Amino acid sequence: MLVVVFQPGKALPGKGSAVAEIQKFLQNSFSLEGLSSDLAEQLSSLARPMKVAAGTILFENGDPGNGCYAVLEGSMKVSILSIEGDEQLLAVLGPGDLVGELALLDGRPRSATVSALKAAQLAFIDKAAFERFADENPAVYRHMLSIVGKRLRQANDVLAARSFLPLPGRVAQTLLQLSETFGKPLDDGRVLIHYKLSQADIANMAGAARENVSRVLNDWKRAGIISRISGYYCLEQPEWLKQAAAL
Amino acid sequence: MLVVVFQPGKALPGKGSAVAEIQKFLQNSFSLEGLSSDLAEQLSSLARPMKVAAGTILFENGDPGNGCYAVLEGSMKVSILSIEGDEQLLAVLGPGDLVGELALLDGRPRSATVSALKAAQLAFIDKAAFERFADENPAVYRHMLSIVGKRLRQANDVLAARSFLPLPGRVAQTLLQLSETFGKPLDDGRVLIHYKLSQADIANMAGAARENVSRVLNDWKRAGIISRISGYYCLEQPEWLKQAAAL
DNA sequence: TCAAGTTTGTGACTCACATCACGTGCATAT
DNA sequence: ATATGCACGTGATGTGAGTCACAAACTTGA
Numbered sequence: 001m002l003v004v005v006f007q008p009g010k011a012l013p014g015k016g017s018a019v020a021e022i023q024k025f026l027q028n029s030f031s032l033e034g035l036s037s038d039l040a041e042q043l044s045s046l047a048r049p050m051k052v053a054a055g056t057i058l059f060e061n062g063d064p065g066n067g068c069y070a071v072l073e074g075s076m077k078v079s080i081l082s083i084e085g086d087e088q089l090l091a092v093l094g095p096g097d098l099v100g101e102l103a104l105l106d107g108r109p110r111s112a113t114v115s116a117l118k119a120a121q122l123a124f125i126d127k128a129a130f131e132r133f134a135d136e137n138p139a140v141y142r143h144m145l146s147i148v149g150k151r152l153r154q155a156n157d158v159l160a161a162r163s164f165l166p167l168p169g170r171v172a173q174t175l176l177q178l179s180e181t182f183g184k185p186l187d188d189g190r191v192l193i194h195y196k197l198s199q200a201d202i203a204n205m206a207g208a209a210r211e212n213v214s215r216v217l218n219d220w221k222r223a224g225i226i227s228r229i230s231g232y233y234c235l236e237q238p239e240w241l242k243q244a245a246a247l
Numbered sequence: 248m249l250v251v252v253f254q255p256g257k258a259l260p261g262k263g264s265a266v267a268e269i270q271k272f273l274q275n276s277f278s279l280e281g282l283s284s285d286l287a288e289q290l291s292s293l294a295r296p297m298k299v300a301a302g303t304i305l306f307e308n309g310d311p312g313n314g315c316y317a318v319l320e321g322s323m324k325v326s327i328l329s330i331e332g333d334e335q336l337l338a339v340l341g342p343g344d345l346v347g348e349l350a351l352l353d354g355r356p357r358s359a360t361v362s363a364l365k366a367a368q369l370a371f372i373d374k375a376a377f378e379r380f381a382d383e384n385p386a387v388y389r390h391m392l393s394i395v396g397k398r399l400r401q402a403n404d405v406l407a408a409r410s411f412l413p414l415p416g417r418v419a420q421t422l423l424q425l426s427e428t429f430g431k432p433l434d435d436g437r438v439l440i441h442y443k444l445s446q447a448d449i450a451n452m453a454g455a456a457r458e459n460v461s462r463v464l465n466d467w468k469r470a471g472i473i474s475r476i477s478g479y480y481c482l483e484q485p486e487w488l489k490q491a492a493a494l
Numbered sequence: 495t496c497a498a499g500t501t502t503g504t505g506a507c508t509c510a511c512a513t514c515a516c517g518t519g520c521a522t523a524t
Numbered sequence: 525a526t527a528t529g530c531a532c533g534t535g536a537t538g539t540g541a542g543t544c545a546c547a548a549a550c551t552t553g554a
Contacts, residue, residue, distance in 0.1 A: 080403065082411040082494050090403065105389075105396035111403055131389070138381065141388035142352075148395050149352035155402040156327065156337065156358055162409050163454050164329040167511070198531065207410050209512050214533060247329050414541065445501065456542050461503060478550095501550070506543105513538075524527075 047123035058114040065103025065110050067126045071095055074120025078112050089205040094181050104130055164247050170206040171216050172244040191235040294370035305361040312350025312357050314373045321367025325359050336451040341428050351377055411494050415463050417453040419491040438482040
């Protein structure tokens with residue numbers, strides 16, 4: 001199973017330049033934001049660059065976890081699959097996000113399946129190396145803790161939405177969540193979700209049937225709450241959506 | 248709001264003995280299991296003992312978080328409330344569990360409401376003090392990380408159940424989860440959930456209407472899958488339930 | 495030990511949402 | 525251009541589970 005992790009990846013051509021690239025990236029990355037730059041630099045030297053093609057499964061639920069990945073480019077999806085093949089999308093992650101970080105924390109197997117939505121470039125950080133490094137730099141631990149904390153909060157939010165909100169509310173929440181990762185602000189507070197999303201994806205995040213998501217989305221489009229700009233969804237009235245997603 | 252946190256608590260009578268009690272507890276507590284005993288001891292000296300009466304709200308969603316609590320005795324419930332007053336129970340925690348730990352990680356406000364189900368005895372650990380201590384003892388951070396990791400895994404499991412399992416499956420999952428915290432093993436692998444639970448509690452955890460939980464529970468009782476022993480639920484066939492809760 | 499409250503069991507009704515079943519548009523390959 | 529395939533839109537239909545409404549069975553405490 002170890003193989004699975006490395007099999008899809010390929011080392012980048014020039015090692016030196018790759019490290020530089022990773023460093024440059026990590027320094028302004030979201031996931032390492034707040035970490036002093038020398039720490040980020042040191043950490044990046046532990047990372048092993050790799051590329052995955054769109055659709056590649058990075059690891060699956062139940063695999064042993066031996067490290068985590070930073071997303072440098074492209075996007076990954078984190079999901080849970082049911083026996084019947086239904087999918088619950090937990091998150092779509094883009095550049096700057098960390099994925100598979102749970103494995104660094106306890107030694108337990110992967111709790112979800114992660115695959116590449118688009119071809120992606122990653123930096124793999126080995127568990128042992130990470131621990132060695134972090135033990136000497138508690139700031140790294142603190143930082144990690146805040147990332148995991150955020151994930152936990154988000155998970156709770158989603159669960160709350162699933163418990164309390166009717167379908168439209170959940171769709172609203174999903175759009176807002178996506179806008180946090182992929183949103184580009186336009187004029188007036190309008191937000192463009194700069195990412196190719198199928199209705200099926202949204203449905204899998206919101207935990208709803210695709211058909212019904214379609215209905216909701218069209219109602220909103222007709223009401224001017226959202227629009228589509230050359231294939232991308234655009235939130236015309238984010239405030240309205242926030243209202244709809246309020247518990 | 249700060250007041251809220253301290254108002255319901257009362258310092259224990261003899262400080263010396265209280266500290267000893269906390270120490271003794273923390274050493275075999277679940278939440279600090281795996282931490283070397285001298286660290287646990289030092290940590291316990293940072294804790295401030297307090298008692299809360301049944302029903303007391305320790306803190307509410309949105310309150311600023313200034314520290315976390317270890318449950319020494321009694322039990323607490325962690326829940327999210329909707330506007331309409333509906334409740335989604337996230338967890339019921341007993342002796343040895345840590346509650347409110349998210350506040351230690353990032354500085355954000357409380358993400359859930361915690362209240363005492365039964366009168367409880369707690370140990371409060373201040374955020375600043377904790378950080379000071381943990382910075383010098385990275386093992387504490389690592390330990391913390393594994394606790395939060397477990398929470399996150401659990402949250403994902405619940406979300407998955409909500410997405411994929413029909414009502415009976417969710418009830419099964421809930422019972423199994425409760426048996427993890429409060430279960431006493433009997434002969435044959437039967438497990439007694441040694442805790443007074445109302446159907447309403449179970450329903451709030453499973454995210455279902457109380458009436459339907461009642462129906463499911465009775466079906467199972469009739470089928471010999473569970474039973475009630477002097478008011479406590481007893482899992483006669485945990486394996487069957489695990490099957491029912493499988494995704 | 496009796497009354498007042500709370501928790502439970504069960505039937506009947508309702509409804510939000512999933513499912514089914516197509517039609518339509520727009521891609522990419524042939 | 526034309527076929528083959530996806531992503532989308534929309535009605536019709538079915539159903540799991542929520543809601544309502546009580547009666548029965550327990551706690552509790554005065």
